[in-house]
Amino acid sequence: MNKMKETMLLLIVIALTIGAAAPAVADERPVEERLTMLAGRLRLGLSVASIAIYSPTVVDLHLHAQQLVNLLEGIDGRHYVRSAESQEDGPGVMPEMIVLATRFADPSFVSEFRGQIVAAGKNVRVFLDFALDAALSTLAQRRLDDGIREMLRVYAYLASAYETPCAAPRVPALWTILRAFGVVEPEQAEDAARSPVG
Amino acid sequence: MGHRSLTPLFLPRSPPTLAVVFQSMSRSDRRALAWVAAAILVITAVGLSFGVRTYHMLLDEAFRERSTAYAQAFAASASAWVDPVEASMLQAAARFLLVGSALYVEVVHAGETVIAERDERIVVLDPPPTDAVSTITVAQTRTPGGPAYLDIVVPLMSWDGEDGYVRVGIDRTSVVTRSRNATLAVVGGGLAIDAALIALVIWILAGRRRSARDLDARGPADARVVVGDLEIDRARKEVRLRGASVRLTPKQYALLSALAQEPERVFSERELVDEVWTDSPYADAKDVKQCVYLVRKRLAAVDPPARGLIVTVPGFGYRLVVRTDGGDDPELTGA
Numbered sequence: 001m002n003k004m005k006e007t008m009l010l011l012i013v014i015a016l017t018i019g020a021a022a023p024a025v026a027d028e029r030p031v032e033e034r035l036t037m038l039a040g041r042l043r044l045g046l047s048v049a050s051i052a053i054y055s056p057t058v059v060d061l062h063l064h065a066q067q068l069v070n071l072l073e074g075i076d077g078r079h080y081v082r083s084a085e086s087q088e089d090g091p092g093v094m095p096e097m098i099v100l101a102t103r104f105a106d107p108s109f110v111s112e113f114r115g116q117i118v119a120a121g122k123n124v125r126v127f128l129d130f131a132l133d134a135a136l137s138t139l140a141q142r143r144l145d146d147g148i149r150e151m152l153r154v155y156a157y158l159a160s161a162y163e164t165p166c167a168a169p170r171v172p173a174l175w176t177i178l179r180a181f182g183v184v185e186p187e188q189a190e191d192a193a194r195s196p197v198g
Numbered sequence: 199m200g201h202r203s204l205t206p207l208f209l210p211r212s213p214p215t216l217a218v219v220f221q222s223m224s225r226s227d228r229r230a231l232a233w234v235a236a237a238i239l240v241i242t243a244v245g246l247s248f249g250v251r252t253y254h255m256l257l258d259e260a261f262r263e264r265s266t267a268y269a270q271a272f273a274a275s276a277s278a279w280v281d282p283v284e285a286s287m288l289q290a291a292a293r294f295l296l297v298g299s300a301l302y303v304e305v306v307h308a309g310e311t312v313i314a315e316r317d318e319r320i321v322v323l324d325p326p327p328t329d330a331v332s333t334i335t336v337a338q339t340r341t342p343g344g345p346a347y348l349d350i351v352v353p354l355m356s357w358d359g360e361d362g363y364v365r366v367g368i369d370r371t372s373v374v375t376r377s378r379n380a381t382l383a384v385v386g387g388g389l390a391i392d393a394a395l396i397a398l399v400i401w402i403l404a405g406r407r408r409s410a411r412d413l414d415a416r417g418p419a420d421a422r423v424v425v426g427d428l429e430i431d432r433a434r435k436e437v438r439l440r441g442a443s444v445r446l447t448p449k450q451y452a453l454l455s456a457l458a459q460e461p462e463r464v465f466s467e468r469e470l471v472d473e474v475w476t477d478s479p480y481a482d483a484k485d486v487k488q489c490v491y492l493v494r495k496r497l498a499a500v501d502p503p504a505r506g507l508i509v510t511v512p513g514f515g516y517r518l519v520v521r522t523d524g525g526d527d528p529e530l531t532g533a
Contacts, residue, residue: 040287047275047291054267057372060298067294169274 031103038096042158043166045071045093045131049155050169053148061147065138068154072132079136094128101125120163127161224472227403235396246388253384254377262348265299265368266336269350272303273364277355280307280362288313299369301347307354307362317367338370346370425461426520428507430454439500449474450493453486457508457518466515490516 045068052064069079074092101121103109111117134153141147155171178184272295279288292303292315305313332353340346347367354362421432429438435451437444446454456473457465465473467483474489475481490508498505509517 044287044290044294047279047287048294051268051271051275051291051295054264054271056261056264056268056299056368059372060268063298064294067297169271169278 031100034096034100038093038100039162039166041071041093041096042162046155046158046162046166047169049151049158050171052151053155053171055144055148055151058142058144058147061141061144061151062139065135065147065151065154068135069132069139072128072135079132094125094132097121097125097128124161127157131157131161224469231396231399231403234399238392238395238399242388242392246385250381250384253380257373257377257380261370261373262336265348265366266334266350266352268368269352269364269366270334272366273352273354276305276313276364280305280312280354285312289315295366299372301345301367301369302365303367304365305354305362306365308360312362346374423455423458425458425518426507427501427504428454428458428518428521430458439497439504442500444496444500446493446496449489450496453489454493454508454518457516461518461520464511464514464517470516486516 048064048067048071052061052068055061055064066081069077070081070092072093073080074095076095077092101118101124104114104118104121131154134150134157138147138150138154141150152171175184272291275291276288279285279291288305292305292313295303296315296317300317302316303313304311304315334353335349335351337349338346339349347369350366350368352364352366354364423430423432427440430436431438432455435448437446437451437454452474453470456470467486470486471481471483475485490510494505494508497507504521507519507521509519511517
């Protein structure tokens, strides 16, 4: 009887060891591939945030906010809600960034820009944390205008996380006003063509 | 035994209900109430109709504006991602939209449909416009058996300068439901306010009558009514007949005082009930008759011919005749 128990215990330990080792196996994709995917998902998040700001109803705004939470946290996230998922839901941006930051910090990672990359990775993580907080705060708002304020924060943090203007719509702000008054140079105006009020 | 004998005498009386107050109102007051109520209802109906229509219009307009901006924001995404390399991003953004109020999303670029995502609720989608779209168009429409929606077409400003458009259908169900709920709430609230106003008017009218009577009963310090030989001192609550005091109970005093308001006018029993028995919704003609009898008796105790000062007008009511000392009034002997 005791032998049977020992065997069962051994089997459980083996199963747990294999389970714990499994994610490590899945992490073996190249950094470049991971970065490209992360950037694409961040751009998608920026696009959703920029559209969500114009949500016709508070229900739409909440759905978009939940989509952003899902996008940021991924399917294993604490706040992931299946009802708001789309067919594009994959690994979260934040867990991906954590994996990348870990790799950057690893002594085996060699690059002449290593210091900058590590610092930039930390910044991205902080901006993503802020964006997640703002998205969760959007979900708590009951009035459309209040929700939109929070969604603008999400957009701002995601844009900061991306750092440079990307192929995603921009939310009109000062640049739009400058263009309306003709203050910007013609070559600069071309750069603003993606503004929704363009 | 009459109705009143069945009323328990020693039970505490609850405050009169609105129905009881209404029952005790005079005909003229009821007529006034009917007019006021009709006016209140008409004003409410007109106000509600205007208010609801305006609210609905504003709500609809705001929803249309927001939906158009929503479609424009997506078009801005589409213009950035219409490049075949970015097609998956555009597809993803379109699907994100479809989880919410968007019923369908179409992106047409250079004559080719790049994206055509559709909610299953939309059974039949109208064919897309064939001409090049140069301005934003918004149309309110409904599919057979499906939801009402806004069909928004936004020109596509793509990176390569090719013509195209983005077409988004936004479900109007939420705005329709919100408008209907608001209408029901406002109409319900309006009717409740009307009912309260009408109740208030009833109380005001009843209160006005009570105040008038109280004021009349109190009277100014020098208020004295003289009707022939009869003198009523409202300040002292005294009645004198040819200078002699007539002892009356408060009800008897109130009856005589009421008749003395307009000598020679016939007061109906109903009017006298309203005037004298303000605190009793169950008083009727029998009370008036009995009270008149007792007043006549008290007057006759002072001056026997004065019994005829209150004349019964059969079928109509009672009136107080003017008799001066030494005057001849044939009615006084015949009453």
